[in-house]
């Protein structure tokens with residue numbers, strides 16, 4: 453149901469030149485392909501519009517949340533009661549400065565960032581090739597793979613918050629650790645761009661490494677099915693997928709959700725999985741792995757409540 457206040461927020465978004473959608477299925481904006489409709493979706497076009505929209509949402513008492521490419525999200529089957537700000541292509545500009553710095557809008561895809569770096573003979577972002585997230589989501593999650601992570605290459609990011617306006621966060625203040633950042637403990641913040649420092653490299657070598665990593669992903673991960681990537685964080689010294697496999701859960705299914713037989717660390721959507729199926733499967737995995745191995749598995753996927 454569209455309230456007058458939500459309508460007012462959408463009118464503001466349109467005046468700011470931002471694309472808007474109403475009653476939009478979140479399943480179309482998440483790699484899990486799960487989630488009901490949100491009342492409204494707004495694609496901010498820059499940091500100023502993010503700030504204006506956040507402040508307006510606050511004063512209009514419209515609930516809102518922010519998503520990037522939806523590749524680490526499980527959305528409620530009922531959808532989202534409020535406005536979803538989707539930081540996407542409209543905020544995806546990239547530029548090289550001073551030879552080895554890349555400034556990237558938070559809506560840019562990580563693979564695009566790697567390809568852009570390669571194009572400019574800059575090395576260091578190869579690890580990000582094939583991670584299906586946006587730069588904003590990657591900073592928020594401190595995404596990483598194959599021995600590299602955002603923490604290794606980021607210098608600072610620009611962000612906006614209702615109370616703080618626009619500000620810069622240097623890497624020292626980001627508290628980046630394994631799949632974690634200070635942003636996860638902050639409310640109502642949007643990362644709008646990031647500055648990365650890379651190293652001069654040889655284009656063919658950078659490109660070869662990217663291809664090698666893409667091939668590894670294809671071989672090891674069930675990328676042919678919708679998922680949100682690794683469902684669980686790695687417990688210290690262990691691999692979640694191995695613990696799940698050793699607990700006899702390969703192929704374990706609840707409704708349309710299944711522990712991938714190709715990589716037990718992934719929960720895949722075999723067709724019509726609901727968020728409820730995934731949540732039940734997650735609980736079952738956590739309980740079984742605890743009983744069989746004594747390890748506590750923590751979800752890496754973030755849940756967006758209705």
Ligand SMILES: Cc1cc2nc3c(=O)[nH]c(=O)nc-3n(C[C@H](O)[C@H](O)[C@H](O)COP(=O)(O)OP(=O)(O)OC[C@H]3O[C@@H](n4cnc5c(N)ncnc54)[C@H](O)[C@@H]3O)c2cc1C
Nearest residue numbers: 520521522523524585586588589590595596597642643681
């Ligand atoms: C097949 C597959 C493989 C994957 N492989 C990897 C991997 O190798 N390594 C890895 O680390 N991850 C991996 N992931 C998970 C996922 O791609 C990363 O966590 C990614 O960084 C999430 O980015 P996103 O834009 O999709 O974020 P979303 O899923 O849209 O959001 C994730 C969280 O970030 C917040 N957020 C997003 N954008 C912003 C912003 N601009 N400002 C503030 N908050 C924001 C959201 O509110 C949400 O809480 C994989 C996922 C899939 C589906």
